[in-house]
Amino acid sequence: MRRPRPDERVPWSAEQAVAFLSHCRNVDPAFADLFEVIIGTGLRKGEALGLQRPCVRLDDRVMYIRHTLSAVDNHELVLTPPKTRKSRNWVPLSERVAAALQRATARSTATINGHVFQGPDGQPLHPAAVRRRFHELREQAALPHVTIHDLRHLAATLALEGNVSMAVISKTLRHSTLSTTANIYSHLTWDVARAAVNTIEARLHLVQARTRHDPDAPAHDVGLPNPLVSHAS
CATH class of the missing domain: 1.10.443.10 (Intergrase catalytic core)
Structure with a gap:
């Protein structure tokens, strides 16, 4: 933050x-x-x-x-x-x-x-x-x-x-x-906005990787983790 x-x-x-x-x-x-x-x-x-x-x-x-x-x-x-x-x-x-x-x-x-x-x-x-x-x-x-x-x-x-x-x-x-x-909360929206652009980047990377593996793979319905939630075990 x-x-x-x-x-x-x-x-x-x-x-x-x-x-x-x-x-x-x-x-x-x-x-x-x-x-x-x-x-x-x-x-x-x-x-x-x-x-x-x-x-x-x-x-x-x-x-x-x-x-x-x-x-x-x-x-x-x-x-x-x-x-x-x-x-x-x-x-x-x-x-x-x-x-x-x-x-x-x-x-x-x-x-x-x-x-x-x-x-x-x-x-x-x-x-x-x-x-x-x-x-x-x-x-x-x-x-x-x-x-x-x-x-x-x-x-x-x-x-x-x-x-x-x-x-x-x-x-x-x-x-x-x-x-x-x-x-009031403009200083808090930074992390939310950053998460949004990181989600865009992650989606592009994932679709790009799938396309390289299979050019005919559909570029939709790609599930991504919520960038604001920790998934560490």
Whole structure:
């Protein structure tokens, strides 16, 4: 991967994310579920903290983003609409994320419009308290400094490394436009673009080799490995 610009923060690797989640699971399961959801879906911190029980449909493996939780003057908690019109949307749930939400919901006070992620007093988690706890857990796990918002970038990075298209990532993160996604993650598309040209080269080489062996061989349906996936045993 290209070296990032000086103003770009390098997100954690998948290995670092797993180490962080494992540490959280051992010392603070409630926060482990919160960060599992953020990393697994790319939610913004306020969207995760503003998530309410009716918006989570575990049977359908989907949740609906309708609010964001923020603190006025770092004190009074308020629910406001999501950041943009496209931010108000649905987000699919993987099995890991659904399991984390199920645990969080079971742990929370069972009020109709209760927040999924709550403190011991049944109140929504304060964003500042979540930020402090995140850095405590990160330091305990001896991981590099990143912010909670960087976990959203981590989600995009993992998807890109898995060869998910930029259009799908833009939809998942609920950006207002595809160009927004492309601009934010332009430094990450280098490996994807390089993989594309390497795939072209590999296909040409393979067809060329087959043609030399058998000039009448069809030059189509040539299976090639995914250049972004390691095939080492």
